[in-house]
Amino acid sequence: MSTFTAQLATVLRLHRAALIVWTVFVAGCVGYLVWLTQVTAPSLLGPREGCPDGGTDPCVIGLDYLEYSSPMGWVSTFMYYGFWAVAAWSAAALIGRELESGTARLAWTQGVTPARWLAAKLTAPALVLIAGGAVFVPVYRWAWSAHRALMGDDWTFADVFAARGPLVVAYGLCALAVGTLTALVVRRTLPAAALSVAVMIVLNRYVEKYREDYWPPATGTPHGAPVMQADPGSYHPQSHYWPLHLVETGIILTVTALATTAAFLLLARRTVPARTPRQESPA
Amino acid sequence: MTDTALEAAALGKRFGRLRRSAGWALRDCSFALPAGRVCAVVGPNGAGKSTLLALAAGLTAPTEGSLTVLGGPAGQARARVGFVAQDKPLYPQLTVAETLRMGGDLNPGRWDARAAERIAAGGDLDPKARIRALSGGQRTRVALALALGKRPELLLLDEPMADLDPLARHELMGVLMSQAAQHGTTIVMSSHVVAELEDSCDHLLLIGGGRVRLAGDIDALLETHARVSAAADTDLAPHTVVESRTTGRQLSALIRPAAPLPADWRTGTPSLEELVLSYLRNPEAKAAGAPAKSPEESVA
Numbered sequence: 001m002s003t004f005t006a007q008l009a010t011v012l013r014l015h016r017a018a019l020i021v022w023t024v025f026v027a028g029c030v031g032y033l034v035w036l037t038q039v040t041a042p043s044l045l046g047p048r049e050g051c052p053d054g055g056t057d058p059c060v061i062g063l064d065y066l067e068y069s070s071p072m073g074w075v076s077t078f079m080y081y082g083f084w085a086v087a088a089w090s091a092a093a094l095i096g097r098e099l100e101s102g103t104a105r106l107a108w109t110q111g112v113t114p115a116r117w118l119a120a121k122l123t124a125p126a127l128v129l130i131a132g133g134a135v136f137v138p139v140y141r142w143a144w145s146a147h148r149a150l151m152g153d154d155w156t157f158a159d160v161f162a163a164r165g166p167l168v169v170a171y172g173l174c175a176l177a178v179g180t181l182t183a184l185v186v187r188r189t190l191p192a193a194a195l196s197v198a199v200m201i202v203l204n205r206y207v208e209k210y211r212e213d214y215w216p217p218a219t220g221t222p223h224g225a226p227v228m229q230a231d232p233g234s235y236h237p238q239s240h241y242w243p244l245h246l247v248e249t250g251i252i253l254t255v256t257a258l259a260t261t262a263a264f265l266l267l268a269r270r271t272v273p274a275r276t277p278r279q280e281s282p283a
Numbered sequence: 284m285t286d287t288a289l290e291a292a293a294l295g296k297r298f299g300r301l302r303r304s305a306g307w308a309l310r311d312c313s314f315a316l317p318a319g320r321v322c323a324v325v326g327p328n329g330a331g332k333s334t335l336l337a338l339a340a341g342l343t344a345p346t347e348g349s350l351t352v353l354g355g356p357a358g359q360a361r362a363r364v365g366f367v368a369q370d371k372p373l374y375p376q377l378t379v380a381e382t383l384r385m386g387g388d389l390n391p392g393r394w395d396a397r398a399a400e401r402i403a404a405g406g407d408l409d410p411k412a413r414i415r416a417l418s419g420g421q422r423t424r425v426a427l428a429l430a431l432g433k434r435p436e437l438l439l440l441d442e443p444m445a446d447l448d449p450l451a452r453h454e455l456m457g458v459l460m461s462q463a464a465q466h467g468t469t470i471v472m473s474s475h476v477v478a479e480l481e482d483s484c485d486h487l488l489l490i491g492g493g494r495v496r497l498a499g500d501i502d503a504l505l506e507t508h509a510r511v512s513a514a515a516d517t518d519l520a521p522h523t524v525v526e527s528r529t530t531g532r533q534l535s536a537l538i539r540p541a542a543p544l545p546a547d548w549r550t551g552t553p554s555l556e557e558l559v560l561s562y563l564r565n566p567e568a569k570a571a572g573a574p575a576k577s578p579e580e581s582v583a
Contacts, residue, residue, distance in 0.1 A: 006388040013381065014374055102372030106426075109340050109366035110389035110433065113358075272344055272358060 007112065007120035008127075018089055019128060025082070026132040029075050033143040036075075041068050041147040065150045072143065073153060079136060080159040080168055083175035083204070084197055086129070090179030091196035094121060096189040114271045115264060118180070122260065125176055133169030140164065154226035155241055158208055165245045170252040175200050177259035184266050207251060214247035215240050288437050288469035289316040289339060291495075293348035296334050307493050308334040312348070314488060314498040316471065318436075321463055323480035323501075324473035325559055326490035332473040333369055335490065336439045339471070340366040353437055362393055365435030369442045371426040375415035379408050379425055383432065390433040399432030402458060406451065419446035427455060431462060438462070440472040444479060456483055477556045487555070489562055496562045501555060508558055510551045511536050511544065525568045526561040537561040 012019055044064050098104040107117045140163050144151070153160055162168045179196040186192040217230035218237055228236040228244075236244060294312040309331040316322050324332050337343050338350050341358025353360040373382060383403065387394040403410070406424045414422065423446055430438060438459070444452045460483055462468050471488075474480050487504060489497035497504060508525070512535045519527065519536060522544075527536035537553055544550055553561070562568055 003391045006391065010385050010388050013385070014376065017376070102368055102370055103374055105337075105340075105342050105366075105368055106372045106374075106429075107389065108342055109361065109364065109430075110386065111362035111391065111393065112389050113361060270344060271342060 004116070004120065004123075007116065008124045011120050011124035012128075015093065015125070018093060018125075022128060022132065025078075026136055029079055030136055030139045032071065033075055033139050036068055036071055037143040037146045040071075041150055044068055044150065045147070065152075068147065068150045069152050072151065073159070076140065076144075076157075076159040076163040079140070080162045080171070082168075083171040083200055086125075086172050087175035087179045087196040087200040088193040090125065090176045091183045091186075092179075092189045092193040094125065094176075095180050095183035096187070096192040099183060099187045100189050108271070114267050118264060118267055122176065122180060122263075126173055129172040129176065130169055133166065133172070137163070137165060137168065155238055156226060156228040156236075158211075161211070161241075161245065165242070165249070167245055167249045167252065170249045170256065171200075171204065174203070174252045174256040174259070177256045177263065178203075181259045181263045181266070184263050203255065207248060211244065211248060212236060214251070215243040286318055287315050287351070288318040288320070288353060289322075289471065290314075290351040291335075291348065292351075294335075294338065294345055294350050295347040296331075296338060296343065297346040307346075309338070309490075309493045312490075312493075312495045314495050316469065316486060316488070318353075318469050319463075319467045320469055320486040321460070321484045322469070322471045322486035322488055323477075323484035324471060324488045324490060325477055325480065326473075326475065326496075327563060328475060330490045331493045332490055333441050336366070336441045336471065336473060337368075339437075340364060340439050342366075360437075362390065362433070363436040365430035365433055365438040367423075367426045367430045367440045367443055369445075371419075371422045371446075373414045373422055373425060373429075376413065378411050378413050379403055379417075380410035382414060382425055383410075383428060386429045386432045393433050395432055395434050398434070399428040402428040402431055402455075405454060405458070420448060420451055423447055424451070424455065427458075431458070434466065435468060436466075437469045437471070440470065442474055443472055444474070452479075459483070477559050481555050487559075489559055491563055492566060496568075497558070505552055505555065505558065507539055508553055509538055509540055509544065510553045510557065511538060511548045513545075513548045517548075523568075526565045 044067060095104075098107070104114075104117070108114050112120075144160065144164065155161060155164070162171065175196070178199050179192070182196040182199065183189075183192040186195060212228050212230040215236065217234035218240070219234045222235045222237065225238045227238070228240070230236060291312045291314050295307060295310040297307045297310075299306070312331075312335070324335065326332050334343075338345055339352055339357055341352070341361055341364070345357075350357045352358075353363055374385075377385065383396065383399050386399060387396055400410075403425055406421055408417070408421055408424065414425065417425065423443065427440075427443065430440075440459075443459075444456070447455060459470060459472075463470050472480065472484070485501055487497060487499065487501050488495065512533060515529050515532045515534045517534055519534075519538060521541045523539040523541065525537045525539065527534060527538075529535075537557065
């Protein structure tokens with residue numbers, strides 16, 4: 001196990017720049033969310049002249065709320081579509097460049113089998129993505145529900161829907177696996193990156209389009225909280241958020257598992273003799 | 284340790300199965316390399332030398348046949364096999380020290396940090412220098428340090444000396460030879476410059492057109508071939524003719540004698556380079572194994 005830990009450390013050392021960029025991005029998003037929620041929102045909500053009841057109750061005047069809701073929206077949008085960057089990076093920098101420049105062969109001729117190499121290559125960034133999600137998602141959930149009156153969005157918005165749970169991490173992991181697979185198939189850095197991003201965009205568009213079909217909708221007339229429209233005459237109340245979210249997470253993780261398995265099989269087919277030759281014992 | 288470091292049986296590798304241009308880089312190769320030898324893999328560009336070394340290193344799978352490395356299928360003895368690829372791939376973003384540290388991380392239980400650092404230090408390399416800032420020769424040095432630091436039983440080197448200046452080449456060849464002498468390391472190195480290998484290698488594997496043309500102990504190969512000159516109308520049978528040329532009334536040939544040679548022929552032992560070139564110039568000449576290794580060949 002300690003051997004594998006050393007291999008993970010090697011992967012992180014090799015991709016130090018990407019690790020720093022990702023850490024700064026996640027930390028920046030989290031810090032910004034806290035700032036928006038704790039500093040920006042109260043300053044907009046403070047009692048003011050012109051508010052009803054002589055300015056004693058918190059209220060928002062004009063379009064000031066955009067100072068809060070617009071950056072909040074950007075944070076969830078960037079985090080949601082962060083998988084585009086992950087797809088390009090894993091296809092190009094993580095795997096493609098190694099195959100193109102021959103450094104993968106350098107690793108495979110140390111004491112590491114290609115399968116172990118790929119396992120370390122995938123595990124290290126996967127752990128980083130999961131850790132990032134574990135920090136971001138709770139903070140985002142807290143920030144998103146703190147000042148609903150200032151927000152123009154609701155739970156059905158595509159980015160909000162993903163960013164409030166593990167789905168945002170699942171898309172990152174899926175991009176990691178798809179990028180790895182395309183790099184192993186194409187074996188060239190730039191075409192692999194382009195293909196990987198394209199595949200992820202198509203997958204995301206397609207899965208998102210059928211989002212309302214992942215759980216049986218309620219019928220009748222919606223009342224109260226914002227709802228997700230399904231077929232005419234049926235809808236998803238907010239209580240369907242978790243089932244819908246978790247089913248989609250499951251779909252994306254299934255794709256992730258399939259892409260990962262395909263990557264390992266492809267690598268094995270290239271590097272391991274098909275039939276292990278039964279060696280004639282040397283005299 | 285097994286007696287045979289490398290043994291190929293009907294080994295073949297084809298690239299691009301799906302494409303129309305699919306071709307065999309290596310086909311029907313059979314040879315055996317005893318452990319502890321320093322073997323030169325010689326052949327023209329594109330002969331299949333790099334493919335053979337990549338197969339031995341377990342980097343690609345053979346299309347047919349088998350290759351036994353240190354007693355097991357290729358790829359199963361990774362920890363005991365060192366490999367330096369022709370273009371000396373290294374991670375450009377790491378420093379020299381980080382590269383050697385990676386060698387330690389990826390070769391648990393085998394890594395000899397002092398040996399690796401000693402080889403790197405021989406070139407006045409700054410351990411804090413990034414790989415991307417190094418010259419070709421310095422990169423070769425780091426790549427060799429990485430390969431030798433894992434104390435391999437079999438060291439596979441693809442064109443190892445190509446970017447080294449004569450001084451560094453001499454020094455690193457000395458390092459390799461002392462490694463072979465001290466630890467009994469089997470070394471297989473490819474080159475298309477025969478002269479580069481003549482002094483240090485004791486075994487030859489000549490590859491041309493994806494096939495083994497000549498394999499065996501160099502001294503034995505030289506002994507079983509002869510350079511002869513005789514009158515132009517001489518019949519060279521029953522000897523195996525590798526190459527013959529007639530200039531005026533003079534016939535010169537490189538042959539594999541099948542019987543004692545007539546006294547009126549002028550004979551000599553060929554140099555390694557002459558032998559190699561004769562085989563390469565004459566693709567039709569029959570492949571020859573070392574007499575001791577393949578008795579059926581010497582009957583021919």
